[in-house]
Amino acid sequence: MRHQSLLAYARYRYLKVTMVVIGLVIAAYIWHRPPNGPYGGTWLGYTLGTVSALLVLWLTYFGVRKRRYRSTLGTLQGWLSAHVYLGASLLAIATLHAAFQVGWNVHTLAYVLMIVVILSGFYGVWAYLRVPTRITDTLGEDTLESLLLGIADLDRALRPMALGLPDAVNRLVLASAQETRIGGTWRQQFRGLDSNCPTAAAVAGLQTIGKALRGDEARVNEQVYALMARKQELVNRARRAVALKARLDLWLFIHVPLSIALIAALVAHVVSVFFYW
Numbered sequence: 001m002r003h004q005s006l007l008a009y010a011r012y013r014y015l016k017v018t019m020v021v022i023g024l025v026i027a028a029y030i031w032h033r034p035p036n037g038p039y040g041g042t043w044l045g046y047t048l049g050t051v052s053a054l055l056v057l058w059l060t061y062f063g064v065r066k067r068r069y070r071s072t073l074g075t076l077q078g079w080l081s082a083h084v085y086l087g088a089s090l091l092a093i094a095t096l097h098a099a100f101q102v103g104w105n106v107h108t109l110a111y112v113l114m115i116v117v118i119l120s121g122f123y124g125v126w127a128y129l130r131v132p133t134r135i136t137d138t139l140g141e142d143t144l145e146s147l148l149l150g151i152a153d154l155d156r157a158l159r160p161m162a163l164g165l166p167d168a169v170n171r172l173v174l175a176s177a178q179e180t181r182i183g184g185t186w187r188q189q190f191r192g193l194d195s196n197c198p199t200a201a202a203v204a205g206l207q208t209i210g211k212a213l214r215g216d217e218a219r220v221n222e223q224v225y226a227l228m229a230r231k232q233e234l235v236n237r238a239r240r241a242v243a244l245k246a247r248l249d250l251w252l253f254i255h256v257p258l259s260i261a262l263i264a265a266l267v268a269h270v271v272s273v274f275f276y277w
């Protein structure tokens with residue numbers, strides 16, 4: 001039950017921590033009445049800015065922590081749960097740091113990057129909750145490897161069966177064995193379809209050719225057709241599993257690089273603030 005405990009970890013410990021933190025920050029913001037109105041440069045503004053920046057560094061450190069399998073500093077589950085809730089708390093902390101003064105300037109770049117990282121994180125959580133179950137539904141008792149082995153077995157069985165049949169059948173069987181792609185380019189993986197799939201073409205072709213065959217040939221062609229249809233089903237399931245996996249990973253290509261860009265933008269923000277001070 002990995003997915004549930006991501007949000008519910010330790011009876012929502014990090015949701016509670018986050019609610020308290022956000023409550024305190026909002027209370028301080030309301031209570032604080034600086035002479036020139038709230039902005040990032042008051043003592044509270046600096047405090048919230050510093051807290052936000054430290055949070056960003058800690059959140060990014062998760063990428064390192066994730067790969068330290070031998071660390072004893074908390075479970076990965078706990079870290080991820082804290083990451084998700086405290087990451088979302090930046091929406092409140094950084095917005096109150098800026099006192100809602102978000103315009104089109106270098107400071108806003110940091111803010112916008114932060115929002116995009118957080119939104120991609122929301123997508124990530126959604127994907128973590130939804131996609132693994134769908135991968136399991138697609139694969140059933142199988143794994144991707146066992147599907148690929150099943151496809152290879154069918155290819156091996158099909159080739160000798162087709163030998164006694166017309167050339168057109170052999171061409172279809174050979175093309176299906178040699179040119180069917182599962183995965184392929186990144187785009188193809190993501191779509192999970194191949195509109196020029198040689199196996200789909202073989203299934204359609206064998207049916208047409210079969211109509212003109214008689215006797216033994218018709219019977220063997222029927223068997224070849226049945227195995228090819230079974231292969232098509234395995235190929236489709238394998239492609240669907242690959243597509244779901246790609247969807248599970250896609251958001252990280254936004255989340256992680258933009259985290260790094262966010263740190264760079266933050267450095268620019270802090271430097272420019274002190275430069276104009």
Ligand code: HEM
Pocket residue numbers: 039040041045046048049050051052053056094097098101102103105107108110111114266269270273
């Ligand atoms: C995640 C971290 C941060 C974000 C997203 C952020 C974002 C912003 C934004 C959008 C503004 C409003 C700019 C405007 O008035 O147009 C602002 C103002 C400001 N920030 Fe930050 N900031 C962060 C961290 C920090 C840190 C670490 C410091 C300094 C230690 C800092 C210092 C300031 C100051 C002094 C201002 C007022 C600038 C002015 O209005 O002249 N910020 N920040």
Ligand code: HEM
Pocket residue numbers: 056059060061062063064066080083084085086087088090114117118119120121122124125128252255256259262
């Ligand atoms: C500015 C805020 C954030 C920063 C800088 C940040 C940064 C990171 C980094 C560097 C990783 C490690 C990824 C890897 O190396 O594979 C990560 C993972 C993750 N982040 Fe964030 N994150 C932020 C906010 C969020 C938010 C708000 C959420 C969800 C609501 C979130 C959800 C996740 C999830 C689910 C992972 C786990 C990815 C995995 O284990 O494959 N993040 N984040």
